[in-house]
Amino acid sequence: MLPIKHDPSPSLLRYRAERIWLRKSVRQAVRIWLPLGLASWLVIGLANNETVRAAAADTWKGLRTTVAEQPELRVESLSMPDASDDLMAQIFAVADINLPASSLDIDVARIKTAIEGLDAVKSAEVMIHPGGILEIRTTERVPTIVWRDGETLRLIDDDGKRVAILARRAARPDLPLVVGDGADRAIPEIHAMLDVLGPISARVRGFVRVGERRWDVVLDRNQTIMLPEYGGVTALRRVMAFDTSQNLLARDVEVIDMRNGDRPVLRLTDNAIEQLRVQRAYVRGEDA
Amino acid sequence: MSVNLFEMQREMRRRREAAIRRGVVGVLDIGTSKIACLILQFAPNLINEPGSDEAVTVPSMGAFRVVGVGTTRSRGVRFGEIAHMDEVEKDIRLAVQRAQKMSGLRVDDVIVAFSGGRPRSYGLSGEVNVENGEVHERDIGHAMFACDIPPYGHGRQPLHAMPVSYTLDSRAGLADPRGQIGNRLALDMHMLTVNDTVVHNLLNCIKRCDLEVAALAHSSFAAGVSSLVENEQELGAACIDMGAGSTGISVFIKKQMIYADAVRLGGDHITNDIRQALQIDGDVAERIKTLHGGVIATSSDDRELIEVPNPMSQWEDNRRHVTRSELIGVIRPRVEEILEEVRDRLDASGFDYLPSQQIVLTGGSSQILGLDDMAARILGRRCRIGRPLRVMGLPQAATGSGFAAAVGLALHASHPRDECWDYEMPHDRIGARKLRRTVRWFKDNW
Structure with a gap:
């Protein structure tokens, strides 16, 4: 029994569809503008939705907390080799340091400006060393x-x-x-x-x-x-x-x-x- | 000459030019055994004039490239005419779809060749006085208009009409008399008519495929354009396009066709003879013909056995064999009949009086072994098997002699040489027509 050969010629509908597809404008519209439009519609739609935004913010916060809670990022000890006791008390009052904390949460630049705002301090260097040490090096002003x-x-x-x-x-x-x-x-x-x-x-x-x-x-x-x-x-x-x-x-x-x-x-x-x-x-x- | 012929030729020329200006043109050769579609891309020719800012893209007429080819078996065509409209429509769609797929371009305008329609040639002549002593385009237009058209009969329509040569006073055989001085201008024109029902069926069929017909040509003419080399076209030659359903004849001299005809016999008849003689299926017969066919038997052919499958047999021992000489004995009388018919038509056309009488055989059936020897004997002249000219981008599979008509159409589209139809005719001066023409000009250009 010979297999029944099917007609290879395209149906009128298919033929027309292919010819429409061969139009440059149609192809461009489907390949570029349609996905672009869909994507932008989706993005705008999601960005305007309050619940989605809140959920996204929550997720972001959770993600950040997870990362910040890694033990590798934990800062546990404070070292102030140059500061006198008096100055140390002033620094604690100003810099608002609560240890242990994550190194992501410690704003080194803010601490530095806060300490340099003290009268007795000429310049300060704040750095976080590996091993969870926050080091504050201060140069005091010498009263003359x-x-x-x-x-x-x-x-x-x-x-x-x-x-x-x-x-x-x-x-x-x-x-x-x-x-x-x-x-x-x-x-x-x-x-x-x-x-x-x-x-x-x-x-x-x-x-x-x-x-x-x-x-x-x-x-x-x-x-x-x-x-x-x-x-x-x-x-x-x-x-x-x-x-x-x-x-x-x-x-x-x-x-x-x-x-x-x-x-x-x-x-x-x-x-x-x-x-x-x-x-x-x-x-x-x-x-x- | 009737206004009708003028308007038709002009319209065809206008449509073809418009299609070429759009850059992509399809060529559709509707034959009895296959339908071929070529897609031509006309190269945009950047004309950057020194004064202008942007480059103007104008497709140059000559430079085209074949970017897509689609071929399919034709199932609804008999003798080069449409016998089954739905089948032909499907086949055209398939061929066009394949060519489009290959090229990735959409085709809207097609140039169509067909081989049937009982073409008939007429020689016309017209004569006018030159108005200003120097031949202008207007004089040529008037001379063309002065040709009187023979009664070609009801139900027929002109397909080609081209001036062949001009005679100015006593000087005959001018190719282009423009600018020359003389008093009396005469021209000879060749006109080809075909059955208009055939043409209308074809146009209808193509319209159903959502395609626009940009031009229509007879395939015997197209085959002649592609198969005859320039020398042969110039000095005089005949092209015999042996298709499956009909055999076209076209005679060329001075690069113009002066005669075209078609014999309603072809390769399909040979296949049918083999079917009847050997009692086998059509496609098997076609296969045996193409693999083992020939027209001149030698003694070794008596010993060469060809296995013929028996459609009724279910067992191995039921095989039949025929010798190759038997097969040749079936093919040969039919080929002789075709060639004798061609010879009669050529004799009737006055081919004997041409300065050179080269005969070129082309078309799918011309690939039968030994055909050129046999044709030389029957037609009494030197014959060669012609393949179409090489055009840019044509794949190897489409360079065979079976694609002569398709390639010829492509060449015809790129080098039409029929600008004479744009010359001013006397009836252009009539008010209403002139107005209409002006309106059309505005429409075309804006």
Whole structure:
């Protein structure tokens, strides 16, 4: 029995369908625009659906938690090798670190800015080491000056930045005292003056910034050295030379006015003036 | 000349040009044994003029490429005419579908060749006075219009009509008289008519396949275009296209066809003879014919046994054998009959008077062994077996002589040489027609 051969020719419908398919526009529409349209319709439809969005957010959160809870990402210990106890307490107060936590949840950049916002910290490095160690390296500001600004006593460093607020002057007797507005902007000059004042630095009670432009050096026994706006250190050096040669500062002088370098002025105490007058009269042979 | 012929030829030309401008044209050869569809892609010719910004794509006429071929067995065609419309429609669909699948392009316009319809040739001649002393296109148009058409009878219609040669005063045989000086212009024209019912059936059938007919040609003409080399077309030659249902004859000279005819005999008749003589099935007979067929017997053929399967037998020992000379004895008289018929037609056409009388045999049945020797003896002239010209992109399987008509159509579409139908005719001056023509021109161009 021979197999019945089927007619190989296409039916009219199939023939027409194939010819329609051969149209370039139809093929392009079906192959490109139709899938594109379906995909965008699906995406837009899903994105506009509240429940789908909530479910997606939940799933994302769950996924993130699963990852964050991996023991490899766990941070358990904190190391602050450079910080003093006082600073450590400040850092804990500011940085809001709750250990143990996942390294995904620790925002290193935020901690760094928070710590650097502290007065006492010059710069900080925060890093997470493998093995679950959060390390905070801090460089503290070193206070060099005590600045009395109005009623408050501040400790400031060489850059004039505030380090801390001091309760009593007696807490840091080793640091020089500075008074006056704008004093914090001229700290380097103070160090230069302290160098010059080396031999009598024990007598220095403080420095006064006058009119935000020039310095007065106040010694004990209420002696004051008034320095000019420019070349204050040089003027001080001249005063020290006087002191070495004439022993000026040990005498009964109230004010040494060096504001005009051509014409230094000494103001004596009342007592000294009286004494001077007596002695002059004596020299001239008069009665007092 | 009737206005009708002009309008028809113009319309065909216009449709074909429009199809080529669209870039993809199908060629459909509806034969008795097979239906072949070629898809031609006309190469876009980039004309980038120095002044213009964008390149204008215009398909160049000559450059085409065959991008798809589909062939299928034809089941509803007898003698090159449609006998069973549904079957032919299905076969056309199958062939077109296969070609489309191969090329990946959609075909809307097809050029169709068919071999039946009892073609008949007429020679026409017309003569006019040249108007301005110099022959213009208008004069040629008027001369064509002056041709008087013989009564070709009811139920027939012209298929081809082409001027063959021009005579200007006493100088005969001009190919193109335009621009020459003379007083009296005469032209000879060849016209081919076929049965119009055959054509209408064919058009109807193709329309049912959602295709537009861009041009219609007789396959004997198409086979001549592809099988005759340029020299033969120029000097005079006949092409005998031996198909399955009919054998077409076309005579060419000066690159124009001057005669076409068809004998309603072909390879199918040989197959039928073998069927009757050996009492076997049609496809078995076809197979035996193509494998062992021949027309000249030698002594060794007496000893060569061909196994003939017996459709009734169920056992091995029931096999039959015939000698090859017996088979040749069946084939030979039929081939002789066909060739004698062809010879009669050629004699009637005046082929004897051509300067060169080359005969080229082509078509599927021309592959019978020894046919060229036999044809030379019967037709009395040198014969050769012709294969169609090579065209770009045609697969090896479609280069055989059976594809002569299809390839010829492709060549005809790319080099039509019938611009003479666009020349101005006297009736173009009539107001209403001129208006209609203007409207059509606007429609075509915008």
